[in-house]
Amino acid sequence: MSSRLRGLLVCVSSCFLSLSAMAQSWPSQPVKIVVPTPAGSSVDIVARVIGEKLTPMLGQPVIVENRPGAGGTIGTDAVAKARDGHTLLMGYNGPLTVAPSLYPKLPYDLAKDFAPVILVVTQPNVLAVRSDLKVNNIKELVALAKAKPGQLDYASVGNGSLSHLAMEMLKMYTNTYIVHIPFNGGPPAAQALNGGEVHMAFAALSNLQPLVKAGKVKLIAVSNGRRSVAAPMVPTVAEQGFPGFDATTWNGVLVPSNTPREVILKLNKAIGQILALPDVQARLLAAGAESAGSTPEQFGALMKSELAAWPAVVKRSGAKLD
Template sequence: MKILRMVAATIAAAGLLSSAHAQNWPSQPVRIVVPTPAGSSVDIVARVIGDRLKDSLGQPVVVENRAGAGGTIGADVVAKARDGHTLLLGYNGPLTVAPSLFPKLPYDPAKDLQPVILAATQPNVLAVRSDLGVSNLKQLIAYVKARPGKLDYASVGNGSLSHLSMEMLKMEAGLYMLHVPFNGGPPAAQALAAGEVQMGFAALSNVQPLVKSGKVKLIAVSNGKRSVALPDVPTVAEQGFPGFDATTWNGFLAPASMPKDVVTRLNRAINQILAQPDVRNKLLAAGAEPAGGSPEEFAALMKAEFTHWPPVVKRSGAKVD
């Protein structure tokens, strides 16, 4: 009995210490690493949520852009962070696609990072230049097939979801186009506006100005269902390709070393932020649909994608040197 009482006391003390740690955290500014350029769709989500997170945590929240190598540079920074105050706002690319693309990834997303919360999903839109004269996916496919190898499409980088989404469509529709990768959404959108490429899958926020100016049309969304932000734009699946789904998501992750009680506090704080009407409106205006939920739910999503993307990458032949 004496031993049992000692064990119980030890567990209780550990619980009190854990609770106290969460209450005293953060003790310094919190850094959110965004593995994409400033102005990108992921960056917008980070800044909208980070602006409110500082009020919830009582410490400054700094957004730091560490773009490059398909998002893996920023993800690696967070995986190796040991200050207890660094977070990643990541997306599919460096987290669930990269293990199939990079022969020697410097971090293990499943072991070196722990999910905090799924922040948002974003419609991955198929944007085409208006001067192509097409209005739906069937017309676009016919246009491309009449010009094999003469058209270029943009992506936000090798192995990105915008790259793999188009490769999936190319395989299913029997298309031949050339891939032009860019370092992030804004440069890819600029190339589309300048006529350097004719089309591409992109985050809505990156091409919205081009749609408003009349330079670009939205032909489809790659998500499995229509987007709340674009209810009138049909999915790829609706337009002849059942089962086609390449949903882009953004989620907060922490280094594996971050205490669970801190992760729980962050999850609760961000869930509360996502429920605020003005935050939801800002995200929706930027083309992001607020998500939320538990760390376990986000972990389940990532686990499912770890098995979904490898065969897609293999079939596409996508490689990153």
């Protein structure tokens, strides 16, 4: 063996050793999960449930830090620039896969600055209509919207939110015109639907569930690719004649792209185990989230496909922010 080759081998193996040693010793200090939304938001609750279980598994305190603002981009950017090796992001679609088509300049680049760890939860977005609206499925809704173009209103939880984009995507698929009325969050949108100000709303199931139980609204479709665990009787949009329709809200853990592969795998394994715990699943479900789990690659592929899909919808909806 030439000395050069041996040198290379030593170098590679020592690199490998130091990496695995690093994964063993990681974390050497408290781990921070940055949540880019305010305390008490659904992303925050998910992060706190995971963080609490992660603490004994990692042997270091896991702290949840809220860095809300600017549609989640402030907290997301903070993680992109974190260099302590112990900062995680509990990310969601908005700042990661939707924002690049909304904002002309973002301080971070999903592909360059982040490495995916695991898809943590998905949240069902449901299309709810007022119970006095004579519509029971997408087909009837489309018929009504075509009969009364521009006369129906829908509430979203915000401009550029997934609830807005899901409806715009549906309008694009069905070639209908329904007027967008943005609200500031799920509860006001639910209130507007309850008070009869709007005809329908795309919003998180947890916001609308009480109104369904009270008989004020009916759910006609789920925006996700598959049916929701919490409302299994509601068919997806895709099932109702629009194959490929998928607008899923998700939360997932990401780390800065310079994080060693071993650390990513260690985190993926630990969080995957947490997501399999029945009490965790119950607590997440109570917060309106359904535990998911994935490999880093699957999560990365999901984000990549969304990055490709949203620009067309955003462009058509005119939701560009600048």
